[in-house]
Amino acid sequence: MKGASAAVTLGLRSRRNSTGALFATLVEGAALIAAAVAAILLAGTHLAYEHRADRDAARLPTGSEEFFAAMEPALDGSPDQRQLLEARARLSAGAPFVLQARFARLSDGLQHSVVLVVRQQDGVAPPPGLPRWPLPGEAFLSSQLLTDGAAEGIATRYGKLAGTIAPEGLTSANERLAYVNPLPGSVPAGQMVPYQAFGGPSRHWWDDPVRVFGDSIGLTPAPYVLVLFLLLAVLPAGGLCLAAGRVTAPARNRRLVTLRTLGASPWQERFVQFGELLPALVVTTVASAGLVSCLVTTDITLPITGYISSAEALRARWIWLVVAALLGLTGGALLVVGRRARAAADSTRPESRDWKWPLWSAFLTPLGLVAAGRLPDLVDPSRRTTWYVSYLACTLLVLLGTPMLLSWIVKGTAAILETWSAPRLSPSLLITCRALLRNPAAVASPAAVIVLSAVIAFQGQFVTNTLGDRARQALAVSTALEGRVAVAMYFDGVRGAQEAIRRTPKGVHVLLVSESDPPEVMGTCEALASVGLTCPPSGQPQIAHLIGGDLQFLPLSIPIDQGTVEVLQGDPAAAAPRFTQQWLVFHSRTAINTEALQEAVVPTTWPNDGPDSPGYSYAGAGFAAAHESTWISLTALFALALLAIAIGCGTYSATLGLGKVLAPIGVLTARPGPFVVAAAALAALPTALGGVVAGLLGLRLTQIPVDAGIALPYGGTLLAGFVGVCIVAAAIQCLAAAFVVRTAAWSWRP
Amino acid sequence: MTSALVLTSVAVDVGTRRKHRRILHNIDLVVDAGESVAIMGASGSGKSTLLAACLGLIPVAHGTVTLRGTDLASCSPARLSALRARHIGMVFQSGELLRELTPLENVALPAVLNGVDAATARSRAAARLAAVGLSDLGSPTDRLSGGERQRVALARALVNDPSLVLADEPTGGLDSTTRDLVVAGLFAVPAATSCGLLVATHDKHVAARADRVFQLSDGKLRPLNVSRR
Ligand SMILES: Nc1ncnc2c1ncn2[C@@H]1O[C@H](COP(=O)(O)OP(=O)(O)O)[C@@H](O)[C@H]1O
Ligand SMILES: [Mg+2]
Numbered sequence: 001m002k003g004a005s006a007a008v009t010l011g012l013r014s015r016r017n018s019t020g021a022l023f024a025t026l027v028e029g030a031a032l033i034a035a036a037v038a039a040i041l042l043a044g045t046h047l048a049y050e051h052r053a054d055r056d057a058a059r060l061p062t063g064s065e066e067f068f069a070a071m072e073p074a075l076d077g078s079p080d081q082r083q084l085l086e087a088r089a090r091l092s093a094g095a096p097f098v099l100q101a102r103f104a105r106l107s108d109g110l111q112h113s114v115v116l117v118v119r120q121q122d123g124v125a126p127p128p129g130l131p132r133w134p135l136p137g138e139a140f141l142s143s144q145l146l147t148d149g150a151a152e153g154i155a156t157r158y159g160k161l162a163g164t165i166a167p168e169g170l171t172s173a174n175e176r177l178a179y180v181n182p183l184p185g186s187v188p189a190g191q192m193v194p195y196q197a198f199g200g201p202s203r204h205w206w207d208d209p210v211r212v213f214g215d216s217i218g219l220t221p222a223p224y225v226l227v228l229f230l231l232l233a234v235l236p237a238g239g240l241c242l243a244a245g246r247v248t249a250p251a252r253n254r255r256l257v258t259l260r261t262l263g264a265s266p267w268q269e270r271f272v273q274f275g276e277l278l279p280a281l282v283v284t285t286v287a288s289a290g291l292v293s294c295l296v297t298t299d300i301t302l303p304i305t306g307y308i309s310s311a312e313a314l315r316a317r318w319i320w321l322v323v324a325a326l327l328g329l330t331g332g333a334l335l336v337v338g339r340r341a342r343a344a345a346d347s348t349r350p351e352s353r354d355w356k357w358p359l360w361s362a363f364l365t366p367l368g369l370v371a372a373g374r375l376p377d378l379v380d381p382s383r384r385t386t387w388y389v390s391y392l393a394c395t396l397l398v399l400l401g402t403p404m405l406l407s408w409i410v411k412g413t414a415a416i417l418e419t420w421s422a423p424r425l426s427p428s429l430l431i432t433c434r435a436l437l438r439n440p441a442a443v444a445s446p447a448a449v450i451v452l453s454a455v456i457a458f459q460g461q462f463v464t465n466t467l468g469d470r471a472r473q474a475l476a477v478s479t480a481l482e483g484r485v486a487v488a489m490y491f492d493g494v495r496g497a498q499e500a501i502r503r504t505p506k507g508v509h510v511l512l513v514s515e516s517d518p519p520e521v522m523g524t525c526e527a528l529a530s531v532g533l534t535c536p537p538s539g540q541p542q543i544a545h546l547i548g549g550d551l552q553f554l555p556l557s558i559p560i561d562q563g564t565v566e567v568l569q570g571d572p573a574a575a576a577p578r579f580t581q582q583w584l585v586f587h588s589r590t591a592i593n594t595e596a597l598q599e600a601v602v603p604t605t606w607p608n609d610g611p612d613s614p615g616y617s618y619a620g621a622g623f624a625a626a627h628e629s630t631w632i633s634l635t636a637l638f639a640l641a642l643l644a645i646a647i648g649c650g651t652y653s654a655t656l657g658l659g660k661v662l663a664p665i666g667v668l669t670a671r672p673g674p675f676v677v678a679a680a681a682l683a684a685l686p687t688a689l690g691g692v693v694a695g696l697l698g699l700r701l702t703q704i705p706v707d708a709g710i711a712l713p714y715g716g717t718l719l720a721g722f723v724g725v726c727i728v729a730a731a732i733q734c735l736a737a738a739f740v741v742r743t744a745a746w747s748w749r750p
Numbered sequence: 751m752t753s754a755l756v757l758t759s760v761a762v763d764v765g766t767r768r769k770h771r772r773i774l775h776n777i778d779l780v781v782d783a784g785e786s787v788a789i790m791g792a793s794g795s796g797k798s799t800l801l802a803a804c805l806g807l808i809p810v811a812h813g814t815v816t817l818r819g820t821d822l823a824s825c826s827p828a829r830l831s832a833l834r835a836r837h838i839g840m841v842f843q844s845g846e847l848l849r850e851l852t853p854l855e856n857v858a859l860p861a862v863l864n865g866v867d868a869a870t871a872r873s874r875a876a877a878r879l880a881a882v883g884l885s886d887l888g889s890p891t892d893r894l895s896g897g898e899r900q901r902v903a904l905a906r907a908l909v910n911d912p913s914l915v916l917a918d919e920p921t922g923g924l925d926s927t928t929r930d931l932v933v934a935g936l937f938a939v940p941a942a943t944s945c946g947l948l949v950a951t952h953d954k955h956v957a958a959r960a961d962r963v964f965q966l967s968d969g970k971l972r973p974l975n976v977s978r979r
Pocket of ligand 2: 797918
């Protein structure tokens, strides 16, 4: 390429020996490192989950063909239960080992998998990660489980602690897992599944790793984290690169236009741009290389989430981390440069583009807010889906309108202040207002970026926290019920449900509950009365309001707090075909012997879980959601920190230009004060405005589901922290801008 | 009558304390009220440095700079600023107007900053603009032509009735017609307001309009006998 190296050198030279150039490099560096880190995070997460899946597959117990063949009839929904049990018992007796995995819960709701294993033949390799088979009454626990459950004596809960599970046997360092060899007779016969060996291809859908060990329960699912990183890390990083290109554009455009008039080819212009970007690229490449080598050599515990990034998992596919980092850097660089090239092409045009927005666009956000505020009255909160969709639509309207609204706020306020200050010739106000009027986007767009990322992060946090709240509610309900209730789900399993009702031990009432809206409850008068419902005349439905008491045992996927149910009297066994998706609710005046109930009923629910305490699995998912919200906090903080850096740097470099213009007049008139004030105001305005609007919108939007009774009031630590950061950042920006303008005045010479 | 500006054997060093270079040697110069003085010199000869010394922006290595009888070396920074604000008007090569303000507001700005009330500042600014032939200027500041810009800058320099006007290459980027227009405005000032005018330029057409002309070369100031009378 002709003159390529000269062009690159020219670009590189332009980045030397000036404060403005240094800050342009800082802005671009911040954007590029954001892009690289976001890409590495994304790839690293994906790799960690791949590794998890591999590990899970490697420890998957493989069963015999015979067994699966015998179990096959269960899948068509009408197995002969007796035959099934007999086959299982027969095949279990001759298997190398039998295994059963179940979920258990720590007192704070954290779930863990407990794998019961009993070796029946010699010469079988123990489960991966274990030095030997546990003897009867012995248990091997993962170290995370030992840590989490230390306070409640987890070490001895499942028997004598024989040791910890080695990392090879765990899908991740965070996995909570226990291998237990139960004392003979403590687990009902027929519940254990016969297996041949550990490790091997899975043959049937039901023996996929998650079903067997339930590893995913305590760990945030991969798609969730990936989407989260996309929304809160990759997108802001991309936006940051675009913004960085825009911030550094004016100075570059002048040079590029000059070069163009001198006959520089587009390629040579590109090379100049590359040269300008080179210092930032070198620094960020070195930093990314450092990050990657850190990730593949040491296990890093991430703050807030407590997630342990496994060096081993990443080392196996380290090349993909490098590729991701390079992609992030290249993509980021293209966004920075691409923006600049386009700006260079039309640098003669005036800057402000958002003047074209029609006036009505300013009303989108208020409209969304008003509509959202009316939701509790307009939409029945018990219709969760409708409610959430309406709420989401309103929130989207609010967020979509934000850039326009902010732009109009900036323009309107500036115009009003201008008409006020023009006759008074107040220099600081006049300069600030005119600068805002000339290019409102300079303030409105960074402010909008702040608002969008803050509100999305806060909403995400809020929603997952709400799920966590419901998990806590579920836990509270199941504690309050003192084991008097158990539920089991039947999915199109009519005969299974009927069989279960038939097998239910004496003294336990059975109610059939449909998962419809409103839910229908059917049972004998005796069963209905046992949960405080009056028995309607046979066949005649009666609407009852769900108000506390034992009625709360209704499965938590059914709205329990304010909903109504239709109560029907009748024999649930006969009514089973009425519903396609149904729950059997087992109720007793005293605590139900869950083991006995399981023993009796489990074969009928297979492959669903057996009857269990209500909300048991829901609570697990809810607590997982609560845990997921820590990921939102982490990524949100990451995104916001980068935004703050970039906006700070951008304003600083923008004020450098202002300082240069204001210096002579400031010196000669002996009153730099008004110019310092104007520069400080212009510097801090985007952050201050963004922070305040984000705080207001965030609070208002979360208040609405609280008003509707869908969510519990939420403290908003994230939001308060964010607004606090914005205020501090704005103050720093003020000082920085004031400092720049003052020093520019001090060092000014004609 | 006191002189607007007196320089007595002034020497100026530039560079760092350890490694410096003397670029002005033993300069003697008097600018009286109502008088125009031009300093000619090639680019890089030290004209701007000399003006900076007159403004008290850089210290002199030797000699004194006296503005209306006050030795700048004896002034505190605050007093120096006040002196500049009250007594000096400055015109730059490219105008240095604030594009956020209208031309009228640009002219009124130094008056407002000097404590004059808005209405008075405005009418004074309008009068100064009229004096330089721009009585009905409607365009925004960043759309002004080079000549208009310099004349607005001149009006701004005069708004506080200074006793000394300094101009650093005021016609730097202008064509000859526009230059004559600006120069006419500039050299009308001493007669009209009886303030001193010191113009640094490399253009002999500009220098020719001055009452006295000096040549700055090799750091030394020599009178030139270019007289228009
Ligand atoms: N701060 C400084 N440090 C070093 N050299 C300087 C400094 N200021 C001016 N100079 C040098 O002094 C000489 C005179 O500069 P200047 O007064 O700007 O010239 P003119 O205005 O006549 O073109 C130039 O050679 C310039 O490089
Ligand atoms: Mg000069």
